[in-house]
Amino acid sequence: MSDLDLDELRSELDDFAHPEKKGGRSPREERIIAGFEEIQRFVQKIGHAPRHGEHGDIFERLYAVRLDRLRALEECRSLLTQFDHQGLLTDAPMASGPPADSMNEDELLAELEGAAGSSDITKLRHVRTSAEKREAEEIANREKCLDFEKFRPLFQQVLADLESGRRTTRPFVKDAGFLKADIQAGQFFILGGQTAYVAEIGEPIKAPNGETDARLRVIYSNGTESDLLLRSLQRALYKDEAGRRVTEPSAGPLFDDRTGDGDQASGTIYVLRSKSDHPLVAANREILHKIGVTGGSVDRRIANARLDPTYLMADVEIVATYELYNINRAKLETLIHKVFGAARLDVEIKDRFGQPIVPKEWFLVPLFAIDEAVGRIKDGTITGHVYDPKTAHLMRFER
Structure with a gap:
């Protein structure tokens, strides 16, 4: 020819x-x-x-x-x-x-x-078709991990932490708000019956659909490893009904989605909106929220809000509540206020005796960002995150 x-x-x-x-x-x-x-x-x-x-x-x-x-x-x-x-x-x-x-x-x-x-x-x-390529990418070829002995102690420690209760596992679900579930280097997951450790995350790359992606080095408890993409690991965890996220030791089970035998109701996270006619409050009413934790009735707690400078000397409405179990309310409230510290309202209110008071629990934060924080508390990923007023989302910070 x-x-x-x-x-x-x-x-x-x-x-x-x-x-x-x-x-x-x-x-x-x-x-x-x-x-x-x-x-x-x-x-x-x-x-x-x-x-x-x-x-x-x-x-x-x-x-x-x-x-x-x-x-x-x-x-x-x-x-x-x-x-x-x-x-x-x-x-x-x-x-x-x-x-x-x-x-x-x-x-x-x-x-x-x-x-x-x-x-x-x-x-x-x-x-191949897009579906075939996606399926192959999600499965990824696993190879023998030649330096597995370096990672073996990490898997042994995670197992010990799970047995002692220092760590727990949470269903891998999409975060509340608008962000996809987060994956960071050093985290452990359960996928396909194996414990998976994210050892490395490569440089960000632009996927064909415009999203940011990255190549991972994932080590498995059976001594193998793979180099699948971050988005592919997310999809595989979403599809695996038994897919779980292993919490950090410091996070702990602050609260659960349901009670079990012997669990005691510990209180409620409440989110309030003010009806005050103060100019600053009126101008930001839709994103100004008081976030607190109480062990009693929220309705009783806010009954005399108009007489209390903590509530801006005005009535309030309840916009969201989250029931808690077996948690330390004071520590949880401190954690929430630390996460949203950059958006704390700076305003001085006079009490009924004319004394100036600066309320500490009001934040210029949209409700979906509060939902996102609660979601991260649930799945144990709140550690290392703070609210960024510029983007109106939680951002991870490096210590």
Whole structure:
């Protein structure tokens, strides 16, 4: 067969095509992008562009052939340039093997042998669907952890902490508010019946959907490890009905979602909104909240609010309550006030005797941020977080 010209190369890529759809990218364009993203993942993992030649496995040689094709076609370069953060389209083709546009049919089939499950080049279907790629990424290939002895004591300590009650496990659920469940280096999870330790989190990368992602090094209690993506670990934990987060020793079970035999009701976190006509209060009424903890009735506690400077000498309304079990109310209230300290209201109120009082429990915080804090207290991840008034969300700080 004579050398492939550009028209023939284009026909090779037509293998990815389906009829054009109206609006947005066509199925063919989506499949070309998906094929290019596979090459990018190879480069990210291996550290170099795919190369021709016998030194590489069949998939590296397949990626090298595909990259040569994409470089050769102007329409493909135009489509993929915006995604080419690794400069793959501008690099010259590798010289260690024959480029795709100079290969005859026999040579091309030899490069692709075994990768497509068919010797018919027109039936190549190497590009996986998005669902298949996502499933493969979530499972990830686990390999033997060569330095597992370094991590073994950590797993032994976690097991001892769980048996002694210093740690507990919480269902892995999406945080209250608008943030996805947080994953940090040094945390332990239970996934697929194995304890998983997040040993390392790589540099942030931009996922195709625009979200920030990162490559993890996850060590498992059976002596294996994997390098799956952070978002993939999140999805796997969400899908695993037995997926759990292991709490930090310092967090402790501040309160539970339900009572058990012998549990005693300890009180309530309450969130109040003021009806005061003070200019500062009126201007911020929707985000100004008093956050407190009580062991008695909230209704009785606020009965005489209009006579108490703690309540801004005005009636209040209850906007949220959270029931607590087996907790130290004073420590919990101190923790909540510390988390929201940067948003504390700075105002002076005169009591009924004319004495100036500065209330300490009022915060300029939207209700969803309070919900988020309560959610983090529930799952044990509140440690190390404070409220950021600029973003109106909890942020992790480094000690």
